[in-house]
Amino acid sequence: MLDRVEERLRGLLNDEHRRWRTADTRGAGLIESLAELVAVGVDRVRPLTLVTGYLAAGGDPEAPEAVDAAAALELLDTCTLIRGDVRDNAALRRGIPALHVSRAAEHERNGWAGEARRFGESTATLAGDLALTLADRLAARLPGTAWQLWDDMRVERAVGTYAHEAMAAEYLDDPWPGRCISGCDRGCAAGWYAVRHPLRLGAALADRPDLDAPYDAYARSLHAAWRLRGFLDGGPEYDWDAELLREILLEREERGIAERLIRELVDRASRTAAATRLAAGWREELEAFAVRLAAEPA
Structure with a gap:
């Protein structure tokens, strides 16, 4: 079931990336950042706990609802981590630069207009919004x-x-x-x-x-x-x-x-x-x- 949760997360983010890669290449970059952060999550405590509680309760391991709920929990946690990193001005998350840091660095490298820090924080917040929206999309089927x-x-x-x-x-x-x-x-x-x-x-x-x-x-x-x-x-x-x-x-x-x-x-x-x-x-x-x-x- 946990393997299916991983497949659900990858499939959902890949589908969104393909959709926006042709419609809006800049928007696809936001999805890439979110997908990278989700991919390096190694503990998956919330999906693991949900699946444990579900199977212990006698749930059907083939049913899709528990997989959707577990994937939704991981996306909700990712949203919380992104926003927490912005509030705390954290430099790293899961061994890679925090999303607001990497986006600010991109702004500086390209010499874009405005303040790099604000750009990084605002785009990270949008990535958190995206993670929450995708989580709710999965949870809507519960x-x-x-x-x-x-x-x-x-x-x-x-x-x-x-x-x-x-x-x-x-x-x-x-x-x-x-x-x-x-x-x-x-x-x-x-x-x-x-x-x-x-x-x-x-x-x-x-x-x-x-x-x-x-x-x-x-x-x-x-x-x-x-x-x-x-x-x-x-x-x-x-x-x-x-x-x-x-x-x-x-x-x-x-x-x-x-x-x-x-x-x-x-x-x-x-x-x-x-x-x-x-x-x-x-x-x-x-x-x-x-x-x-x-x-x-x-």
């Missing part, structure tokens, strides 16, 4: 309950991202993921959308509304473990202020306590999976998935 989850997720993510930016501007943003551990709110812009929403979408596509609550409980514990791992290991969500906080707070003993907390959260997620009615073999798979995800920085 059945009612799954589409409603998609729609709610989009709104929550926009509002949550704004809340995060506002807290940072007000010097209220705390890199320690305490809120995630105690019970994350709907405004989280990281693992909340990488775990909870894809799992619930998978259950909805498999027509298993009874899994909504168990998947929610599983995701909350796993999300907290993932965020805590990101803080400890210095994931991309945690910049220099998080590094400073780690140096101040985390001596060997405190780091050991945090590691034990991660294990407890993963165990809690695994117990939830073990007590849930899932397709044969998928309780064990969800338990193993929790261990793998908590080992990766957020």
